Amino acid sequence: MSLTNQQKNQHLLWRAAFGPMAENVNELGDVSQKKLYKILEKTSSKKPDELNVASNAFDGLMKGVQDLGQMQKLTQDQKKQLRKQSVDDIKNLNLAWLNEMINSEAQLREKMSLFWHGHFASRVLNIYFQQQLLNVIRENALGNFGDLLREVSKSPSMLSFLNNQQNRKQHPNENFAREVMELFTMGRGNYTETDIREAARAYTGWGFNVKGEFVERPFLHDNGNKTFLGKTGNFDGDDIIDIILEQKATAKFITAKIYKYFVNDEVDNEKVEKLSEKFYRDNYNLQKLMNEIFLSDWFYEEKNIGTRIKSPVELIVGVRRLIPMQLEKPESQLLFQRVLGQILFYPPNVAGWPGGKNWIDSSALMFRMRLAQILTNAEAFLIKPKDDDDTMMGMEGVDKNPKANQLQVTVDWDSVLKVFDKTSREDLSQKVNDIVLQTKDSVNPNVLKRYVDNTSREGFIKSTIIELMSTPEYQLC
Amino acid sequence: MLFKRKEFLQIGSLASASLMMPKFLKAFEKKAAVPPGNKVMVVLQFSGGNDGLNTVIPMRNDIYYKSRPKLGIQKEQALQLTDEAGLNPALPFFKDLFDEGSLGIMNNVGYPNPDHSHFRSMDIWQSASDSNQYVTSGWLGRYLDAQCDGCGKPTQALEIDDVLSLALKGENLKGLALQDPKKLYSSSNERYFKEINASHDHEEAAVDYLYKTLSETLSSADYIYEQSRRHPSSQTYPATELGRNLKTICSLILSDINTKVYYVSLGSFDTHVNQENQQKRLFTELNDAINAFVKDLKSNSRFEDVAIMTFSEFGRRVAQNASGGTDHGTANNMFFIGGGLKQKGLLNPMSDLNDLNQGDLKYSVDFKSVYATMLHNWLDADDEKILGKKYGIMNFV
Numbered sequence: 001m002s003l004t005n006q007q008k009n010q011h012l013l014w015r016a017a018f019g020p021m022a023e024n025v026n027e028l029g030d031v032s033q034k035k036l037y038k039i040l041e042k043t044s045s046k047k048p049d050e051l052n053v054a055s056n057a058f059d060g061l062m063k064g065v066q067d068l069g070q071m072q073k074l075t076q077d078q079k080k081q082l083r084k085q086s087v088d089d090i091k092n093l094n095l096a097w098l099n100e101m102i103n104s105e106a107q108l109r110e111k112m113s114l115f116w117h118g119h120f121a122s123r124v125l126n127i128y129f130q131q132q133l134l135n136v137i138r139e140n141a142l143g144n145f146g147d148l149l150r151e152v153s154k155s156p157s158m159l160s161f162l163n164n165q166q167n168r169k170q171h172p173n174e175n176f177a178r179e180v181m182e183l184f185t186m187g188r189g190n191y192t193e194t195d196i197r198e199a200a201r202a203y204t205g206w207g208f209n210v211k212g213e214f215v216e217r218p219f220l221h222d223n224g225n226k227t228f229l230g231k232t233g234n235f236d237g238d239d240i241i242d243i244i245l246e247q248k249a250t251a252k253f254i255t256a257k258i259y260k261y262f263v264n265d266e267v268d269n270e271k272v273e274k275l276s277e278k279f280y281r282d283n284y285n286l287q288k289l290m291n292e293i294f295l296s297d298w299f300y301e302e303k304n305i306g307t308r309i310k311s312p313v314e315l316i317v318g319v320r321r322l323i324p325m326q327l328e329k330p331e332s333q334l335l336f337q338r339v340l341g342q343i344l345f346y347p348p349n350v351a352g353w354p355g356g357k358n359w360i361d362s363s364a365l366m367f368r369m370r371l372a373q374i375l376t377n378a379e380a381f382l383i384k385p386k387d388d389d390d391t392m393m394g395m396e397g398v399d400k401n402p403k404a405n406q407l408q409v410t411v412d413w414d415s416v417l418k419v420f421d422k423t424s425r426e427d428l429s430q431k432v433n434d435i436v437l438q439t440k441d442s443v444n445p446n447v448l449k450r451y452v453d454n455t456s457r458e459g460f461i462k463s464t465i466i467e468l469m470s471t472p473e474y475q476l477c
Numbered sequence: 478m479l480f481k482r483k484e485f486l487q488i489g490s491l492a493s494a495s496l497m498m499p500k501f502l503k504a505f506e507k508k509a510a511v512p513p514g515n516k517v518m519v520v521l522q523f524s525g526g527n528d529g530l531n532t533v534i535p536m537r538n539d540i541y542y543k544s545r546p547k548l549g550i551q552k553e554q555a556l557q558l559t560d561e562a563g564l565n566p567a568l569p570f571f572k573d574l575f576d577e578g579s580l581g582i583m584n585n586v587g588y589p590n591p592d593h594s595h596f597r598s599m600d601i602w603q604s605a606s607d608s609n610q611y612v613t614s615g616w617l618g619r620y621l622d623a624q625c626d627g628c629g630k631p632t633q634a635l636e637i638d639d640v641l642s643l644a645l646k647g648e649n650l651k652g653l654a655l656q657d658p659k660k661l662y663s664s665s666n667e668r669y670f671k672e673i674n675a676s677h678d679h680e681e682a683a684v685d686y687l688y689k690t691l692s693e694t695l696s697s698a699d700y701i702y703e704q705s706r707r708h709p710s711s712q713t714y715p716a717t718e719l720g721r722n723l724k725t726i727c728s729l730i731l732s733d734i735n736t737k738v739y740y741v742s743l744g745s746f747d748t749h750v751n752q753e754n755q756q757k758r759l760f761t762e763l764n765d766a767i768n769a770f771v772k773d774l775k776s777n778s779r780f781e782d783v784a785i786m787t788f789s790e791f792g793r794r795v796a797q798n799a800s801g802g803t804d805h806g807t808a809n810n811m812f813f814i815g816g817g818l819k820q821k822g823l824l825n826p827m828s829d830l831n832d833l834n835q836g837d838l839k840y841s842v843d844f845k846s847v848y849a850t851m852l853h854n855w856l857d858a859d860d861e862k863i864l865g866k867k868y869g870i871m872n873f874v
Contacts, residue, residue, distance in 0.1 A: 076800050095793035123596065178609065307683045339640055348643075349600055357686060358613055361641045361651040364630065365687065366665060386524075386640050386742070439684055444676035452671050460757040471673055472687035 014477035017107030044109035089127035112141035122346035129157035145284035156208035170204035251280035306438035312340035328408030523789035524744030567760035587808035587840025603644035618647030662702035704732035712773035780816035808840035
């Protein structure tokens with residue numbers, strides 16, 4: 001069976017965006033992939049509005065700290081209050097960004113940003129730092145990789161997460177230099193331990209001040225000669241980044257990771273080689289690289305469609321795009337993220353979320369298969385996530401004996417039903433299936449038939465969507 | 478000898494044959510229905526960084542009392558184990574275990590270049606990685622990979638929780654998390670899930686992987702539930718979360734289930750503030766739950782086959798802080814409880830408080846060496862394959 005235009009467009013929307021929306025799913029039958037992609041490119045080309053959720057309380061306290069000049073002068077209680085406020089604000093940042101993923105027109109940019117959020121993974125509990133890093137990522141997500149790398153490397157979030165504040169001439173700390181090379185740019189096998197030590201020396205003195213601004217502290221910096229990847233000189237951090245960007249290994253590492261994330265877990269070496277050569281020639285222009293991928297014919301080959309396991313965030317956002325809804329307590333989405341193993345701003349470590357099959361174990365899969373029912377309020381749920389000592393700081397954070405939760409939610413079913421206005425009853429089943437699932441094969445229609453609500457057209461559409469979202473197939477895009 | 482699937486099947490059929498035996502014969506049969514020598518490990522995680530120095534107290538150490546003028550536990554309050562070591566007063570049952578020879582204490586366990594972040598350090602303990610390595614599988618998950626190739630059900634390692642820890646995620650196989658057998662059974666016992674699972678026919682690898690997980694989950698849920706009902710425990714457990722969880726574990730240990738590893742957590746031990754009360758509350762929960770669990774195992778003659786191992790992602794600073802608590806530290810002690818320990822009591826010297834690194838203990842036993850010992854000696858597994866390296870094997874089990 002050859003693929004329909006609709007399927008190909010949905011494929012593009014699942015990979016370059018967060019899946020189709022109810023309001024535009026019917027337009028996908030006629031428009032070409034090229035045209036649809038051009039729309040995505042255009043809507044993502046504007047500079048994003050910065051997300052700023054730091055509460056007045058945090059701002060006030062932080063300003064106080066800055067006036068005092070140092071954290072040390074805060075009392076224990078003030079420190080505790082500051083940390084708690086910061087953790088709360090990070091929750092708000094999480095929800096604000098999730099909202100962008102669901103509703104923003106700039107879908108390609110937000111999707112790319114989610115990719116970089118896992119690539120430049122930082123787990124710090126300072127709302128200013130997290131917010132600044134996210135905004136750097138969103139601004140540069142489709143820009144120049146070199147600029148993005150440089151800005152991330154100079155962000156207080158990354159400098160503090162990777163201990164470069166402690167990297168001093170007398171006591172070099174190699175953590176930052178190591179991860180920049182191993183995880184952010186070239187990957188293992190393209191440098192030696194000596195290169196790491198020498199790069200660490202060049203990064204000595206890179207840090208941030210009490211206002212969270214990048215500073216080079218000259219008397220902590222090692223001014224001696226360093227030999228890094230075959231070059232010798234009195235290098236500083238920027239020189240090291242320049243040399244890293246000169247390496248073709250960097251272009252290749254980034255291209256392969258992008259290919260895995262956006263196209264297929266199984267890397268096609270020949271294609272990645274070609275893409276990365278061009279990426280290098282184009283001076284690390286990310287927009288051009290993404291255009292190359294999404295405008296190619298091979299991206300739309302059958303083996304690339306419906307074969308990728310959605311991350312928890314993609315899953316939640318995807319449901320909410322197809323079924324518009326208002327959540328009374330949006331924070332329940334944090335609980336879903338925790339149970340499913342992906343909390344924004346809390347990557348497991350600097351290597352980010354491993355993804356793929358790592359998302360799936362018995363309990364995660366069972367919860368994933370209930371998510372649509374829970375979100376559309378068809379089902380109450382009782383689940384207790386693990387404590388998180390990083391954010392709870394010894395306080396009892398969760399109710400030890402939780403009652404079953406039922407979401408308070410208003411689902412805009414009318415928008416969903418409108419999609420099927422012109423569909424005849426006998427075509428309904430197939431049409432719902434084509435819109436909801438990306439996999440080649442679907443659920444056995446005879447089984448489905450026994451579980452859907454046949455009492456009304458409306459009930460039939462709703463229940464078919466929910467039943468199809470409650471399948472292993474729906475976990476894939 | 479590791480527990481082979483073949484043996485399990487034989488035992489399974491024996492058990493069903495026993496249903497047709499006369500009643501008086503069945504009474505004799507009861508103990509033999511339990512697979513003899515089926516060694517079980519229970520890992521008990523103290524989340525949040527338990528303060529080891531106030532758990533096993535160096536009662537004769539001046540530095541300890543000088544560093545902790547308020548928090549230090551006085552010799553008179555501590556439960557004396559040896560001349561130099563005492564136990565936290567909230568752990569009287571652990572003292573009983575120590576006296577009868579069912580408790581081992583490994584002091585000063587840690588790893589090189591320790592990390593002070595909860596999450597990262599827990600990651601390191603659960604994945605058994607070096608502190609500059611990022612490994613996406615856990616040590617018990619890799620145990621499943623090594624032992625359980627071709628096992629039909631992922632029930633060899635169970636976590637009593639709603640969410641599966643990294644420790645139980647392997648490269649290919651993963652353990653199963655359940656809050657309790659009944660809840661798992663009722664949540665997976667949806668006809669819809671069963672029917673789509675039964676009717677599925679996919680060739681594509683990714684879908685197939687998901688259906689395989691679904692199918693294993695559904696059959697495991699039935700299996701676990703059925704097993705858990707076979708030997709309902711008559712022992713009274715405290716009405717705490719750990720009490721309930723250990724009761725669940727015991728009912729499974731007493732069944733014919735093929736589970737080798739159970740994983741359960743207690744917390745939070747992150748005692749920056751007001752440590753004394755918080756640690757006391759958690760230790761009381763621990764003490765009472767372990768007490769019931771050990772009684773239950775003993776009365777069913779299974780205590781010899783079970784080894785409980787406790788750990789925490791790090792210990793705490795030697796010195797107390799200004800808020801009646803302690804901050805994140807490094808090396809820590811681990812408990813081993815069971816009727817089959819080869820060495821008991823203090824297994825090695827206590828931490829040297831004279832030799833600190835910026836106020837933190839310097840570890841003397843790598844935790845991976847402890848893992849290697851449990852894998853090799855207790856679970857009869859290939860520790861080198863699982864841990865990626867040969868670590869020294871000790872003799873305590």
